[in-house]
Amino acid sequence: MQKKILIIDFGSQYTQLIARRVRELEVYCEIVPYFKEIDYTDLLGIILSGSPYSVNDTDAPKVHLETIVEKVPVLGVCYGAQYLAKHYGGKVENTDKREYGRAILDTTAGAESVLFKDVLDNSQVWMSHGDTITELPPKAKRIAGSKDVMNVCFEWKDKPVYGIQFHPEVYHSTEGKKILANFLFDVCKCKPEWTSEAFAEESEKQLREKIGDDKVILGLSGGVDSTVAAMLLHRAIGKNLTCIFVDNGLLRKDEFTTVLKDYEVLGLNVIGVDASDEFLENLKGITEPEAKRKAIGNTFIDVFDREAKKIEGATWLAQGTIYPDVIESQSVNGPSKTIKSHHNVGGLPDFMTLKVVEPLRILFKDEVRRVGRSIGLPENFIKRHPFPGPGLGIRILGEVNAENVRLLQEADAIYINGLIEEGLYDEVWQAGTILLPVQSVGVMGDERTYEKAVALRAVTSTDGMTADWCHLPYEFLAKVSNQIINQVRGINRVVYDISSKPPATIEWE
The missing domain is CATH 3.40.50.880 (Class I glutamine amidotransferase (GATase) domain)
Incomplete structure (x- = not known):
């Protein structure tokens, strides 16, 4: 031990x-x-x-x-x-x-x-x-x-x-x-032995001993947590790992296609599933944040279970659960009052008979990144910003529908690409755009508009437990605001979120 x-x-x-x-x-x-x-x-x-x-x-x-x-x-x-x-x-x-x-x-x-x-x-x-x-x-x-x-x-x-x-x-x-x-x-006479290289080596050994010749299914998200978990398992059990990447219709613009191509380079066995219509159908009329999370989570389980049954002989489900997920899901006062549902904490529904394996359960986010580097994961995965499990579904305040998803994807793509082009992306822990459930008056040319507003969010953090808002250059924010308003029909106002965690959270829902 x-x-x-x-x-x-x-x-x-x-x-x-x-x-x-x-x-x-x-x-x-x-x-x-x-x-x-x-x-x-x-x-x-x-x-x-x-x-x-x-x-x-x-x-x-x-x-x-x-x-x-x-x-x-x-x-x-x-x-x-x-x-x-x-x-x-x-x-x-x-x-x-x-x-x-x-x-x-x-x-x-x-x-x-x-x-x-x-x-x-x-x-x-x-x-x-x-x-x-x-x-x-x-x-x-x-x-x-x-x-x-x-x-x-x-x-x-x-x-x-x-x-x-x-x-x-x-x-x-x-x-x-x-x-x-x-x-x-x-x-205490401790020795400095807790290194990413030592963790990776020991983790692979334990995974081989625990899983043996069994088959494992893992749900990929494109994020660093699930990717590092997949690579550790791939190194430990090779072809006995099958990854499933579900498009819930709430990913960033073109993310489903680009991430699948990235995974091909890593040599992972990945099945891509487009279930976007199913997710949007199950979100109709739902506006309450926790209800949206549950609807998205339940739909994911249905889709994932359906696809998992096609893989013969699978007995394990791997998840990218990390330590902050575990900590935030417990309380020193007994059962925790829910701040938000964690889609990857708490086991599986009764009808899914797979055993659970969580290679990263004891790691903080920055430790996950160090482990990823120690096993040779490309930097485009290592440096990818955290993205919520429910995706854009909790960045659309109010009802989630195809038109709102389109608006947010277009605005978010301008913002994220702008951060990359200006060399600001790596200075930010997490950035995203939020579609607000308000409309405001605007003027475009000689016409009066009454369209939607978006909020830009960018924070610095180490592991997501606490976070400060980023002091992005005014010139950059002005440029992005102008691009969004000019290029995304349906949005005429952009604001910037300057609240920190605590008391706010990183996501709005």
Whole structure:
């Protein structure tokens, strides 16, 4: 089994970022909700995350700390640190010494602590806590403070247990990654073995052992996730993999044809299925976003099941599920309130008897890209922007019909091709056009128009968990707007979306 670090999630918005920082240091880690039973096999250490709760709340999340600290080294971050302090006899209070944002870390008291090895004194850290540890437990000693808070960092006197009230995982904590590295390598004795090459090699070996001579079907989308999954399987089982690429009528302009040609170059066995009329028929009259997702998902299952039955002897279904899909589909408070349906999370309907294999289930998006490069996948696949499973169906606000799809495809093609031509495409994590359910007055020549509007969306991100809107040049936006309005009959207004995630999402639906 893979040796790992476990991150216990108490509900913090930064938990996924802790995991990404650990993996950037080439150490494998997993996130589990606090109520999940811990398997200590091959576990090298535990990080306790932050939380929106106060440790003094009656319903604050808890774990069995006595067992944890006896088994492995522990690092408590923010809530995790306060929980350690309170549980073992310290005091955590809501005082006027709350800290939010930047602070300067004074490590004079703990200059010899392994946690601060090669860490510059008076470095900037990022605070986000209303409660404060006002008194340390008898087991602990103070190793750092700040101008306003005495006990910012502490460590146990006799065990490898550490608490820090700031967030080392965020960019604004300038020495945060070094502090994490000290915990991982000097305290937990981790080795930097989590590389894309090592993952690819081990993944192919496990796939061969798991699948044997069975046949596998995989639904391709044209995106990097399903393509990397397909290539790993292709390398592992060769001709026993059959890929199905379904045209749901909601792809980008000409994408079905161009992607099929790209897959031919890779040597994959791909069956192309044009089911666009079937999808559009099943979307008639539906405007509610979640209902659209379900209609598209259900139709895909019907089409895919129909095509899969034509492949004799297939016993496995492969999916391009990645780690953010898994994380967003669970909750530290039990069953998650649905933000959006993930088309590739949650298994299969009862009538599909195929077993599921998910080669990328433990990877973040940027890790998927690195694995793709390590196995020689062409850059046009690696750099392709993420595209939602329901396609343009959730970028058409309101009813999805052939005319709205045509309008959006034409406008989107101008936008995406413009990004490529101006050398901006690779600077953007994800870009797309949204057809709005509004009409506005315009003037073209001497005529008054009353036509539709589109919104352009472009964000920067690393894995899609958070995202900032892109500051595209005004000149570029003006040029694209002019082209769309002049060339796409039916659209007379273009706007640009400048909201970030959170609080917005990347997609509008």
